[in-house]
Amino acid sequence: MKLGLIGFPVEHSLSPVMQEAALKAAGLEGTYLALNTPPAFLRARLQEVRRDYAGVNVTIPHKESVLAYLDELSPEARAIGAANTIVCDQHRLIGYNTDAMGFISGLDEAGISYRNKKALVLGAGGAARAIAYALQEEGAHVAVYNRTLERAQALCDALGLHLVRESLLEAAVRSCDLLVNTTSVGLQDPHSSPLPAGMLPRAGAVVDIVYNPPVTRLMQEAQNAGLPTLGGLPMLVWQGALAFELWTGVKADVRVMYEAAQARLNETVRL
Numbered sequence: 001m002k003l004g005l006i007g008f009p010v011e012h013s014l015s016p017v018m019q020e021a022a023l024k025a026a027g028l029e030g031t032y033l034a035l036n037t038p039p040a041f042l043r044a045r046l047q048e049v050r051r052d053y054a055g056v057n058v059t060i061p062h063k064e065s066v067l068a069y070l071d072e073l074s075p076e077a078r079a080i081g082a083a084n085t086i087v088c089d090q091h092r093l094i095g096y097n098t099d100a101m102g103f104i105s106g107l108d109e110a111g112i113s114y115r116n117k118k119a120l121v122l123g124a125g126g127a128a129r130a131i132a133y134a135l136q137e138e139g140a141h142v143a144v145y146n147r148t149l150e151r152a153q154a155l156c157d158a159l160g161l162h163l164v165r166e167s168l169l170e171a172a173v174r175s176c177d178l179l180v181n182t183t184s185v186g187l188q189d190p191h192s193s194p195l196p197a198g199m200l201p202r203a204g205a206v207v208d209i210v211y212n213p214p215v216t217r218l219m220q221e222a223q224n225a226g227l228p229t230l231g232g233l234p235m236l237v238w239q240g241a242l243a244f245e246l247w248t249g250v251k252a253d254v255r256v257m258y259e260a261a262q263a264r265l266n267e268t269v270r271l
């Protein structure tokens with residue numbers, strides 16, 4: 001079984017070690033290749049996938065642009081406007097978005113509740129769209145704040161979410177049950193945070209989908225304030241496990257995927 005990851009760049013991705021560990025644990029023959037794909041090469045890469053692959057993951061910068069080349073979309077991928085997983089079924093390309101349910105599975109695993117809760121999503125990029133969609137589908141009341149107001153407005157309009165303007169950010173943060181950072185602030189930088197110091201929920205959980213560093217400054221501040229926190233690794237592992245199940249029809253061994261991803265992360269974390 002030939003699998004892979006389409007992105008640019010993909011050299012530092014944790015997906016190859018994680019997916020190859022899952023294949024091995026399931027007793028399946030196969031490889032998962034990091035397919036470095038500059039935008040100009042996307043069309044040709046998808047022809048190659050259609051010919052030779054059982055499926056691929058898709059990452060930055062192709063999650064949205066890839067839709068134009070697919071034969072079919074899952075309802076999630078269509079609503080989110082992005083696919084992170086493609087199944088190749090008899091040379092037909094079917095797009096899915098496992099980031100959405102991967103995020104929810106991570107919350108479930110950690111015992112963080114969201115149904116009928118007030119969730120505030122920071123950011124309005126691709127990850128924010130998937131997470132806001134998933135939370136809303138699962139019964140949360142979702143609000144969005146983003147540095148660029150127009151982008152947040154577009155996301156709120158598309159999914160029917162509540163827009164938070166800068167003047168009301170502090171009140172929205174304090175009163176939410178679940179705060180989710182989906183911005184790239186904090187990525188490979190333990191000193192930066194998407195919020196001013198001390199601006200935290202009064203009693204809610206704080207999730208940061210950045211997984212490098214494993215504890216971001218936002219999470220550290222939340223932990224210091226005694227709030228429950230969750231990092232980005234669970235979402236990464238669960239989106240991968242759900243993709244694996246779509247390609248193989250076999251349940252993924254999530255524990256070995258965690259171990260493989262964690263081991264690679266320990267090798268690559270340079271702060």
Ligand code: NAP
Nearest residue numbers: 123124125126127128147148151182183184209232235236
């Ligand atoms: P994206 O589409 O490029 O969106 C980036 C978001 O970050 C935008 O909302 C952007 O705001 C905001 N942002 C960037 N720099 C900022 C700054 N200095 N101050 C305030 N806001 C800033 O990226 P994405 O695909 O959504 O990914 C976002 C992050 O999620 C990345 O760190 C990625 O690694 C992580 N991620 C993790 C997982 C996982 O499985 N754990 C999955 C997907 C993504 P503007 O609109 O104002 O530019």
